[in-house]
């Protein structure tokens with residue numbers, strides 16, 4: 001994946017009306033869902049509708065991803081076969097329990113005739129076992145893996161927790177820990193860390209605040225469930241004007257003194273890791289302009 005999406009908008013695969021909006025929501029990536037938002041009785045229809053959508057989608061729209069049903073579910077193989085035939089940007093793997101599951105899906109994609117370019121985004125904290133297996137992502141590179149996100153809803157159900165947030169909106173410790181470990185796992189694997197969705201889709205201020213914070217913490221994008229969340233997420237995951245200005249000054253200072261290891265700018269010590277970060281920040285800002 002060349003540019004890491006800021007917003008990843010879920011669209012239920014059985015909703016023709018919502019799918020028709022996919023290209024017009026402003027999302028960097030769309031995830032057509034065949035899993036939890038689709039009733040068992042509608043799985044086959046959703047698969048057909050998602051395939052049809054991919055077959056007719058224009059190439060200049062958002063990156064198109066499809067969330068398949070979990071490995072081992074009765075739907076999984078049919079999902080992979082139907083979707084891979086239409087060359088999506090990638091597949092989103094729910095209930096992923098470690099790098100072995102990503103490899104298993106990679107094998108299924110290859111057996112279905114999918115090329116190397118079909119990537120995988122793993123949702124990697126949906127079961128207790130999944131959280132323990134996060135460390136596996138630090139052990140060796142995982143083929144096709146492009147993004148790793150975490151989920152709080154299924155984990156709450158799996159734990160038997162009555163909820164996942166306190167009255168002040170902050171996550172319970174268990175979910176904060178899973179979130180931090182998912183961020184570390186993504187970075188250890190060299191892939192995009194994606195923050196989980198903000199389920200209260202009318203709470204724009206809460207979404208904005210938590211997204212700005214997520215970027216400061218190291219996430220580079222976020223799952224969305226409603227079109228109204230997309231612009232807020234896109235803005236929150238862009239570098240600010242001050243950051244762009246500051247990064248530009250760092251790059252310029254090192255360009256003037258290419259042999260310097262450390263430079264002082266306005267009384268602050270700036271060294272090579274700052275230059276690296278500034279270069280990445282400017283590239284990301286340019287990618288979305």
Ligand code: COA
Nearest residue numbers: 009010011012017018019021022025033036037225226227
């Ligand atoms: N993608 C595209 N369009 C969407 C959308 C989505 N995810 N969510 C809502 N819309 C559309 C609606 O169809 C509606 O269109 P209209 O104005 O032409 O009627 C418009 O946006 C406003 O929707 P609204 O009435 O505010 O929401 P809703 O009550 O119809 O839907 C949800 C609420 C949560 C059911 C819906 O947002 C949704 O399906 N989200 C995705 C769920 C999902 O995929 N979950 C799996 C991941 S956890």
Ligand code: MG
Nearest residue numbers: 036094153154
């Ligand atoms: Mg789920």
